[in-house]
Amino acid sequence: xxxxxxxxxxxxxxxxxxxxxxxxxxxxxxxxxxxxxxxxxxxxxxxxxxxxxxxxxxxxxxxxxxxxxxxxxxxxxxxxxxxxxxxxxxxxxxxxxxxxxxxxxxxxxxxxxxxxxxxxxxxxxxxxxxxxxxxxxxxxxxxxxxxxxxxxxxxxxxxxxxxxxxxxxxxxxxxxxxxxxxxxxxxxxxxxxxxxxxxxxxxxxxxxxxxxxxxxxxxxxxxxxxxxxxxxxxxxxxxxxxxxxxxxxxxxxxxxxxxxxxxxxxxxxxxxxxxxxxxxxxxxxxxxxxxxxxxxxxxxxxxxxxxxxxxxxxxxxxxxxxxxxxxxxxxxxxxxxxxxxxxxxxxxxxxxxxxxxxxxxxxxxxxxxxxxxxxxxxxxxxxxxxxxxxxxxxxxxxxxxxxxxxxxxxxxxxxxxxxxxxxxxxxxxxxxxxxxxxxxxx
Numbered sequence: 001x002x003x004x005x006x007x008x009x010x011x012x013x014x015x016x017x018x019x020x021x022x023x024x025x026x027x028x029x030x031x032x033x034x035x036x037x038x039x040x041x042x043x044x045x046x047x048x049x050x051x052x053x054x055x056x057x058x059x060x061x062x063x064x065x066x067x068x069x070x071x072x073x074x075x076x077x078x079x080x081x082x083x084x085x086x087x088x089x090x091x092x093x094x095x096x097x098x099x100x101x102x103x104x105x106x107x108x109x110x111x112x113x114x115x116x117x118x119x120x121x122x123x124x125x126x127x128x129x130x131x132x133x134x135x136x137x138x139x140x141x142x143x144x145x146x147x148x149x150x151x152x153x154x155x156x157x158x159x160x161x162x163x164x165x166x167x168x169x170x171x172x173x174x175x176x177x178x179x180x181x182x183x184x185x186x187x188x189x190x191x192x193x194x195x196x197x198x199x200x201x202x203x204x205x206x207x208x209x210x211x212x213x214x215x216x217x218x219x220x221x222x223x224x225x226x227x228x229x230x231x232x233x234x235x236x237x238x239x240x241x242x243x244x245x246x247x248x249x250x251x252x253x254x255x256x257x258x259x260x261x262x263x264x265x266x267x268x269x270x271x272x273x274x275x276x277x278x279x280x281x282x283x284x285x286x287x288x289x290x291x292x293x294x295x296x297x298x299x300x301x302x303x304x305x306x307x308x309x310x311x312x313x314x315x316x317x318x319x320x321x322x323x324x325x326x327x328x329x330x331x332x333x334x335x336x337x338x339x340x341x342x343x344x345x346x347x348x349x350x351x352x353x354x355x356x357x358x359x360x361x362x363x364x365x366x367x368x369x370x371x372x373x374x375x376x377x378x379x380x381x382x383x384x385x386x387x388x389x390x391x392x393x394x395x396x397x398x399x400x401x402x403x404x405x406x407x408x409x410x411x412x413x414x415x416x417x418x419x420x421x422x423x424x425x426x427x428x429x430x431x432x433x434x435x436x437x438x439x440x441x442x
Contacts, residue, residue: 003092003236003284008032008099011426014108017123019052026419026429027052032102033276033431034241036083036132040121045132047078047087050276050431051106055129060122061105066112070094071101082367084135084277088221088240089366095221095240099281131275133183134243135219135367140178140271141357142215142247142371143171147291147347149376152388157255168297171304171348171356173373176247177268181369183275188435190410191269193253202256206440207266209251209393210408214321214384214416216343216372217245217273218350226363232306235351236313238364241277242350244319244416244433245371248272251387251407273369274416274433282428286420287312290349303359304352313349317418317430318342319375321384325403326411335415336400339389341375341382343418410439 007013008030014021015029027033027050039046039057046059061067062075074094078086087095105112116122144150147163154161166172190210194202221240224230230238247267254266290313299305306313319342322335348356353370376384383389386407390397393406408414416433 003280005284008103008281009285009425011424013103015051015106016108016110016113017052017054017106019054020106022052025052026431028426028428029103029106030426031278031282031428032099033278033282034084034087034134035276036079036134037129039079040119040124045079045083047075047084048129048131049102050126053126055124055126056106056116057122057124058102060119061116064115064119064122066105066115067101069097069101071098074098082136083132084241085367088135088219089223091222092237095279096281099279131183133181134273134275134277135369137178137181137367137369138365140176140181140369140371141173142176142267142373143173143348143353144373145171145346145348145353146373146375146384148345148378148382149374149384149388152376152383156387156392168293169301171353173353173357174262176271176371178369180268181271181273184272184433184435186272186435187438188248188270188272189438190440191250191253191265192440193250193265194256195252196256207250207253208407209387210437211249211251211386212321212408212414213247213249213374214319214341215245215247215374216317216346217243218370219243219277220354220364220366220368220370223366224358224364227361229303229361230355230358232304232309232351232355235355236280236309238354239280239350241279242283243277244274244418244430246272246414246416246433246435247371248435249385251392270435271371272433272435274430276431278428278430283315283420285422285425286316288314288316288344290314291345291347300352304355306351309349309351313351314344314346315420316342316344316422317420320417322415322417323399323405324413324415325399325401325409327403328401329413331401333401335413338397339381339383341377341384343372343375345375345377345382346372408437410437412437
């Protein structure tokens with residue numbers, strides 16, 4: 001099912017929250033991403049909604065009678081240890097009802113403006129609200145759906161190499177570590193592991209080739225049933241939200257440990273997600289056809305092929321990676337751009353990834369996280385990781401302040417941003433996905 005456009009996408013609608021009408025905001029009235037954080041009354045977590053530079057306590061709005069019906073029920077029951085899972089698990093129509101009610105509440109001219117403004121803490125500056133991990137993640141699966149990244153890394157590891165024969169047939173993935181997923185802003189400690197240097201035995205030492213991976217994350221909505229594959233035509237119905245995702249990678253540990261099984265400690269130490277969950281409804285104007293396959297590439301097998309998904313299963317999201325080093329922070333300098341890419345460069349759609357994940361009978365639970373894999377584009381400035389950008393350290397990047405980087409240094413802050421724009425619609429964004437590298441403990 002492709003999410004349809006409706007009145008909430010109308011570019012003429014404005015919010016009584018003034019900052020939501022700024023042309024450069026990530027969070028206009030047409031977005032309304034969901035998050036979790038402390039309630040206005042304090043103590044427990046609750047459903048939050050980003051609107052401009054402010055955060056609405058939707059749970060408090062429901063308790064005050066400003067959100068009623070299914071929207072009020074979802075807002076009032078979300079938070080606590082289950083975080084956003086109750087909202088994500090709801091039927092698509094119920095989630096749409098919540099979006100419609102929030103849009104009506106925050107639209108210019110709404111009768112709710114005065115009660116929201118006068119209720120203590122119901123509307124707070126975003127800078128004052130600490131955000132939590134948005135879902136209770138039972139499982140995290142990382143895909144490898146960016147073919148430009150896969151090709152670049154294959155050529156680095158094996159000169160003249162290419163992706164495996166299976167790559168164009170099957171969405172490749174591995175089960176990663178859900179317990180180490182953190183929301184943006186949390187420090188990322190440099191991992192230690194076995195390093196194998198040329199002509200020497202392995203040593204246990206801090207990672208020397210720490211890298212980021214620019215990815216799109218998406219959350220499972222209604223759960224699937226054990227033993228029952230989800231047909232590709234209904235797979236999108238089980239995706240209830242999207243985020244930016246940094247799957248940090250210890251390249252030197254990875255190179256030694258991944259033969260023959262694949263990544264383990266080189267990936268399990270940290271994954272960072274942006275705290276706001278952008279809904280499929282908000283992204284409806286920015287759906288695009290799936291990436292065009294090259295001549296000679298096989299068509300997807302029938303269980304991965306659906307006409308609607310091929311026509312609108314991709315998403316156009318302009319992605320940017322920024323860096324701010326310790327020296328830059330000490331000098332009060334702003335982050336500088338390292339590279340950019342776009343989510344439209346994914347070889348497989350989120351629906352294809354989810355359909356394949358369940359095709360063997362695996363069940364997915366509400367709030368489970370899936371990562372797209374590193375999203376690189378076809379041009380040199382669109383590479384989604386340092387191992388590509390710097391050719392595994394052989395071609396260091398020079399920053400504007402003169403510092404050089406082949407891989408990440410302690411104190412480096414990496415920031416991902418994502419923004420959707422299309423003529424005739426209001427642009428929306430994801431907010432920041434950030435993390436600062438700190439030295440290995442001990």
